[in-house]
Amino acid sequence: MTSDKDPGIVPEPIVDGPDRLFGTAMVDQLYEGVYLVNPARRIQFWNRGAENLTGYEAAAVVGRFCHDNILNHVDAAGSSLCRSLCPLAATMRDGVAREADVFLRHHDGHRVPVRVRTTPVVDRDGKVIGGVEIFDDKTDLSTARSELTHLCDLAMTDALTQIPNRRHFEMTMASRIAEFAGYGRPFGLLIADIDHFKVLNDTYGHATGDVAPHTISRTMLEASRASDSVARIGGEEFGLTVTDVDGVALGAIARRLGSLVQRSRIQAESADLQATISIGGTMARPGDTAATICGRADAALYRAKAGGRNRAEMDLP
Secondary structure (H helix, E strand, C coil): CCCECCCCCCCCCEECCHHHHCCCHHHHCCCCEEEEECCCCEEEEECHHHHHHHCCCHHHHCCCEHHHCCCCCECCCCCECCCCCCHHHHHHHHCCCEEEEEEEECCCCCEEEEEEEEEEEECCCCCEEEEEEEEEECHHHHHHHHHHHHHHHCCCECCCCCCECHHHHHHHHHHHHHHHHHHCCCEEEEEEEECCHHHHHHHHCHHHHHHHHHHHHHHHHHHCCCCCEEEECCCCEEEEEEECCCHHHHHHHHHHHHHHHHCCCEECCCCEECCCEEEEEEECCCCCCHHHHHHHHHHHHHHHHHCCCCCEEEECC
């Protein structure tokens, strides 16, 4: 992960008086999430925007340490940041404000992409006495969310996960194949399957079995680009069409999705569970039909399952 240290973009340090600033109704009413930590990284303030974006109420968070992995920040590769030098900890160490794109873990378990901005809190003598992190949804997902609302009206969303269903997936595949044949626009297909889904159902019940596809689909949706399409095409199976990529990029996307899903959380009545997915992928080739593309991706998925699960296999020329 890279950090932006341009002082012309990020906020200036907050000088003294954090109690005066972070007790105001104005900060509490901001859409953006805002939280304040002391030098030990214990959370002192958590506004309503943070509650709305994370699902965690202030009463459950204030007084805890941010390195308790409450939000479990990870970068795009799925690497944990909370126990290493995360942007907020780095800012408190060197006094330099930062911006970064990370994925936080919502209270419901799925991953959410956010842009975070960190700034130090300093006293009158310039000593760092705390840090502030401001975060909000990445705006490039607004188009995807608008499209999902439209899909609901067209009855092309899956009732359980609220993402596009198989019918929409088939229509998307037809469009991508036409674009590839007519204009040469490349695209790839990933098919993901929840590992040991039957065991999960049998062990924890169908209620938990319903939570797993919902949580995993949300993580995949939030981690994908607005131009791509995620759909539930079977009970525990998902299809993802990825435009304007080559085979190398498609494989990297598959591994990133797998890592983010593994770091999500499935909520059961008695425990928080971890689920993984196996992924098979392929790029569209001249003369392909939906059946031939899906056939190659399915075969690659089978190899991923046979190879130990929780992995991605690509069928590339």
